[in-house]
Amino acid sequence: MAYPIVETPRQLQRNRLRTSRRRQTTTHPAWFLLPAFAVLGVFFFLPTIFNFIYAFTDWSAFKNEINFIGFDNFSSLLSDGSLFSALRVTLIYAALVGILQNLFGLGLAVLFERDTRINRFARVIFFIPVLMSALAVGYIFQALLKPSGAVNGILEFFTGQHVDIAWLGDTTWTLLVVAFVNSWKWMGLAMIIFLAGLKTVPEDVLEAAKMDGAGPWKTFFRVKFPLLAPAVTFNFATALLGSLNGFDTVQATTGGGPAQTTEVLNIYIFQIFGYGLYAQATTMSLVLFFLVLVLAFPVVGYLRRRENVL
Amino acid sequence: MITAVVSYKRHKNLWVRFVQPVVVIALCVIAVGIPLWLALITSAKSQGEANLPDLSLPTSWHIVDNYVQAFTDGEVWRGLLGSLLVMVPSVIGVILFGSLAAWILARRSSRWASVLYAAAISGLILPPAVVTIVLLLRQLGLASSPAGMIFVYMGMYMSIVIFFITGFVRTIPIELEEAARIDGAKPLKIFFTIILPLLRPVIATATILVCLYIWNDVFYSFFVLGGGSTTTLQLNLFQIASSNLYQNNWNLIFAYVVISSLPLLIVFIFAQRRIISGITGGAVK
Numbered sequence: 001m002a003y004p005i006v007e008t009p010r011q012l013q014r015n016r017l018r019t020s021r022r023r024q025t026t027t028h029p030a031w032f033l034l035p036a037f038a039v040l041g042v043f044f045f046l047p048t049i050f051n052f053i054y055a056f057t058d059w060s061a062f063k064n065e066i067n068f069i070g071f072d073n074f075s076s077l078l079s080d081g082s083l084f085s086a087l088r089v090t091l092i093y094a095a096l097v098g099i100l101q102n103l104f105g106l107g108l109a110v111l112f113e114r115d116t117r118i119n120r121f122a123r124v125i126f127f128i129p130v131l132m133s134a135l136a137v138g139y140i141f142q143a144l145l146k147p148s149g150a151v152n153g154i155l156e157f158f159t160g161q162h163v164d165i166a167w168l169g170d171t172t173w174t175l176l177v178v179a180f181v182n183s184w185k186w187m188g189l190a191m192i193i194f195l196a197g198l199k200t201v202p203e204d205v206l207e208a209a210k211m212d213g214a215g216p217w218k219t220f221f222r223v224k225f226p227l228l229a230p231a232v233t234f235n236f237a238t239a240l241l242g243s244l245n246g247f248d249t250v251q252a253t254t255g256g257g258p259a260q261t262t263e264v265l266n267i268y269i270f271q272i273f274g275y276g277l278y279a280q281a282t283t284m285s286l287v288l289f290f291l292v293l294v295l296a297f298p299v300v301g302y303l304r305r306r307e308n309v310l
Numbered sequence: 311m312i313t314a315v316v317s318y319k320r321h322k323n324l325w326v327r328f329v330q331p332v333v334v335i336a337l338c339v340i341a342v343g344i345p346l347w348l349a350l351i352t353s354a355k356s357q358g359e360a361n362l363p364d365l366s367l368p369t370s371w372h373i374v375d376n377y378v379q380a381f382t383d384g385e386v387w388r389g390l391l392g393s394l395l396v397m398v399p400s401v402i403g404v405i406l407f408g409s410l411a412a413w414i415l416a417r418r419s420s421r422w423a424s425v426l427y428a429a430a431i432s433g434l435i436l437p438p439a440v441v442t443i444v445l446l447l448r449q450l451g452l453a454s455s456p457a458g459m460i461f462v463y464m465g466m467y468m469s470i471v472i473f474f475i476t477g478f479v480r481t482i483p484i485e486l487e488e489a490a491r492i493d494g495a496k497p498l499k500i501f502f503t504i505i506l507p508l509l510r511p512v513i514a515t516a517t518i519l520v521c522l523y524i525w526n527d528v529f530y531s532f533f534v535l536g537g538g539s540t541t542t543l544q545l546n547l548f549q550i551a552s553s554n555l556y557q558n559n560w561n562l563i564f565a566y567v568v569i570s571s572l573p574l575l576i577v578f579i580f581a582q583r584r585i586i587s588g589i590t591g592g593a594v595k
Binding site for chain 1: 326330331333334335337338341342343344345346348349352362363364365403404406407408410411413414415417418419420426429430433435436437438439440441442443444445446461462464465466468469472487491497501522525526528529532533544547548551560563564567570571574575578582586589590
C-alpha cells in the first residue's frame with residue numbers, strides 16, 4: 001500500500017491549519033465570548049426579535065392582555081398616512097444631514113488644513129458642539145431662530161429692514177433648517193476626520209502635481225479629494241445612520257412640527273409611545289429597522305466600491 | 311512668465327498671512343461663538359428678560375439666582391449622580407466584555423468566528439429596538455432601574471467596541487502571546503497581563519466615543535428610565551425645557567445647558583489632543 005511518507009505541500013498546509021485551529025480552542029477559549037454575546041443577545045437581539053412579534057399585536061397601556069391582530073397596525077399606519085409621511089421626512093432629513101455635514105466638515109478641514117496656531121485653535125472651537133448634547137444644541141438654536149430671535153436680529157441689522165422669518169415654523173423649509181442644526185452639531189467630527197484624511201495624502205504626490213503645474217484648486221479636486229474617499233465613506237455613513245435614527249435635535253428644535261413636517265420616525269415612536277399605543281410604536285420601530293437595513297448596506301457598499309476604484 | 315509666478319506667490323502669501331487667519335477667526339466667532347454666547351448670556355438674565363432670548367448683555371445680572379435655581383429645581387446633583395451611575399458601569403462593562411470577546415474573534419480563524427464577528431458588529435448599523443426593550447426590561451424586572459439602563463447601553467455599544475478592538479488586536483503580533491504561553495501562562499492571565507495593556511490606545515478611543523454617546527443620550531434613557539427614580543442630567547434638561555411651554559424659563563434652560571455641557575468640556579480641555587487623535591485613529595485607515 002502506497003502511503004505518502006512525505007506530505008504534499010497542500011496536505012501540510014491543511015494539517016497545520018487543523019492543528020492551529022485545534023490549538024486555538026485551548027489558547028483562545030470560546031467562553032471568553034460568552035459575557036459579550038450574552039449581553040448582545042439579551043439586550044440587543046432579543047428586543048429586535050420582539051419587534052417582529054409585537055408589531056402584530058394590540059399591546060397597549062389600556063389593556064392587560066396582548067392579542068395577535070395580524071397586520072392591523074400596519075394598515076392603520078398606512079391608512080392615516082403617518083407611515084409614508086414619517087418615512088419621507090426621515091429619508092429627506094437623513095439625506096440633507098449626510099450632504100450638509102460632509103460639506104461643512106470638508107470646508108472646515110480645507111480651511112484649517114495647515115498646522116498654524118490659529119488653525120489649531122479653530123479646530124478645538126469647532127469641536128465644542130460635538131461634545132455638547134444634541135438636546136442642548138437644539139434648545140440654543142430654537143432660541144436663536146425664533147421670529148424675534150437673534151438670527152433675524154442680525155439680518156435686520158445688515159438689511160436695515162424688519163425681518164421676522166419663522167425659521168422653525170415653515171412647512172417646507174424647516175426640515176432643511178433642522179438638518180442644518182444637526183450638521184452644525186456634528187461638523188466638527190466630520191472636520192477632524194477629513195483633516196486626518198488630508199494628512200494621509202502623500203507628500204510626493206502633491207509634489208508631482210505641483211511639478212505638473214496644478215494650482216491649488218486643481219490639486220484639491222484632482223489629487224486630494226479622490227484620496228479622501230475613505231473619510232467620505234465614514235462621514236457619510238455615520239451621518240446617514242445617525243440621522244435615520246435621529247431624535248434629539250428634531251425634538252429640541254421643532255418637536256416634529258410645524259404640521260408634522262419634521263416628524264421623523266423616532267419622533268413618531270416617541271409620541272405614540274407616550275399615548276400608550278405601544279404596539280403601533282413597535283410597528284414604526286420595525287419600519288425603521290427595515291429602512292436602515294434596506295438603505296445602509298447598499299449605501300455603505302457603494303461608497304466602499306468607490307474607494308476601491310480610486 | 312516669471313512675473314506671473316511672482317504675483318501668484320505674492321497672492322498666496324497675502325492669503326496665507328492675512329486673509330485666511332481673519333476668515334478663520336470670523337468663522338469661529340460667527341458660527342460657534344454666537345450660539346454659545348447666546349446660551350451663556352441668557353443663563354445670566356432674569357426670567358422676564360430671558361423671555362425673548364437675544365445676544366444683548368443683561369440689564370441686571372442673575373447668574374447666581376439662575377444657577378442656584380437650576381441646582382435646586384433642576385436637581386443637578388441627582389442628575390449628575392444618575393448620569394455617572396449609568397455611564398461608568400456601562401463603559402467598564404462594555405470595554406471589558408468587548409475586548410475579551412474581540413481578542414478571541416481576532417485570533418480564531420474558523421468560519422464560526424467570522425459569523426459571530428459579523429453578528430457582533432451588526433449593531434454598528436442596526437437601530438436598537440427601543441420600544442420592545444422597555445417590554446423586555448419589565449419582564450426581567452429591570453424596568454426604570456439603573457441596572458436595566460446599563461445593560462441596554464452595553465448591548466447598544468458592544469458592537470462599536472468589538473469592531474474597534476478586533477481591528478486593533480489583529481495588528482498585535484501573536485508571538486507576544488506565544489512567549490508567555492510557553493512560560494505556562496493561562497489564557498486569562500495572558501489576556502490581562504499582555505493583551506489588555508497593549509490595547510490601551512484603542513480602549514481610550516472606544517471609551518471616549520461611548521462616554522460621549524451615553525452622557526449626551528436622552529432618547530434611550532427616556533424610554534428606559536422614564537417613570538423611575540433614577541434620572542440623568544440630560545433627562546433633567548429635557549424635563550425643564552418641556553415645562554418651558556407654559557412657564558417660559560429660558561434662563562433656567564440655558565443655565566442647565568451650561569451645567570450639563572461643562573463636565574465633558576472640562577475633560578476635553580485637558581485631554582484635547584488625545585481625544586482628537588483617538589477618534590481619528592479609529593476612523594480613517
